[in-house]
Amino acid sequence: MEVLTVFFLALLWDLLLGEPPAKVHPVVWFGRLADLFEGRWRRRDPSLDFLAGTSTALLVIITALLLSLLPSYLPFPLDYALGVYILKSSFAVRSLYEHVARTITGNIEEKRKAVSMIVSRDVKALDEAHLNSASIESLAENLNDSVIAPLFYFLLFGIPGALLYRAVNTLDAMLGYRNERYEYFGKFSARLDDVLNFVPARLTVLLYIPLGWRKVLGHYRLARFKLNSDKPISAMSAVLGVWLEKPGLYRFPGREPGNEDIGRALKVYWVIVAEWVVIVALLLTTEVFPCLSP
Template structure:
């Protein structure tokens, strides 16, 4: 079995552990984080396969081989842990699975990184705010004004709610530990080599396309959570729906536009738009064109509040799933 028995309950426990403890610095100062280990494997594979003199077709084939290798490693580790506790009496493997799932869900980490931007702005320190936002976005942050810093952090919060919480949780429910490990492996690869630069344009293409596929459902589910939460709370659910309907598909990313558009509409902001990555200027559509570009630290707090409530809605959905599956 790919899916562990009582995977839904394990997921609830993992979400609770992530909320309580997040990413303990004392632990990851002593041991490498699983995502860091994934990054090292991806970097080593890229260095070995992505040679400058390699032909275009050969580079495409090597990118697929590298991708398959990462998937095999992730599935192998996931199956080993899953089968170990299903076919032995040692309950320690159950605890290990809970810990792995908790570590691979980045809920509290998302909140802390985004809130660091808000805190810096509350103390009127734009330099520190730019430094904090540079840790969560890839765009140039040195020249961003206060509003742009706020928008960048809110966009990151919306996208990472999908990538860091909803998607890992969904893939764990669908395919167990192998599913969440494969998702994190591919998502990490996309963040490292999924760029249209001369070095990665061909070799990173396979990882980027598979990451798009793996996030198709989670991104849209995230938008749905945000819209429903906005409708039930102190936000504009109608504008969130309208923004997703009109603007989500205009985003240069196949998936990022969905949570960003929902967030933009709910808060009455215009998000995304033109920005710079390195020396490259990106001309992107605005999400919620009727919204204001003048975001502030209060908007960051509102975004985090909306995500917290949407996360609670996801947890409630899992609880309903547990009860419905046990009583049917």
């Protein structure tokens, strides 16, 4: 029951207060630590770049592990307080909702600016439909990365599991690009993120099943473009009935996504979040995972 209490307090913090300030946010620390070493490394050859990138990733992961273990060495109630803080830092329900909600606007330039804050692609040349698509795609993908996956690893390995996943996901977001600068330096981070997201991405799809299993499974069969990230996107496309496309990479069928479809996607988002919170709470209550037992 102690772990269940920490979970609910972390969730309550997230919903009421949102993200901690950047200066004291562990995920921000991980990003800055990775950026510090990546920015100072002069690219040499693929082998050395891979070794440097792997070393950087391991340093961040070890830092996350040490931080996540700290509550177990503190007396009550400091252990509870730090545990809640660290667990909350590993997931972001409210923040994701707020970022995507800002893209619901009839002003195309405001929409373009808001979308640019949540996707890595160049939004300058995107028309309104593709901006709407990018917003919904980001919501679907980050529903897995920012909510489902961290709490999945929390179920398996407690607070260390949640924070280590978040550290790896942050490394992938910063370094996991296939271009000249990051191809080898970020390869370890990208592949490790692929491994950790393999099960959660498909679990996320299963959570869409109650909203229309035939459509969800039909679109899932089309999700053959990427190892993980296109799976939740296919499910969101199926439920909304709109096409979602990253030009040159993937496209799921449906009608053109409108501004109102972002609002519909956010409603679907809350349904999936609610499903997952209930499942996590039930599993914690029944103590299915011995490592989380008091």
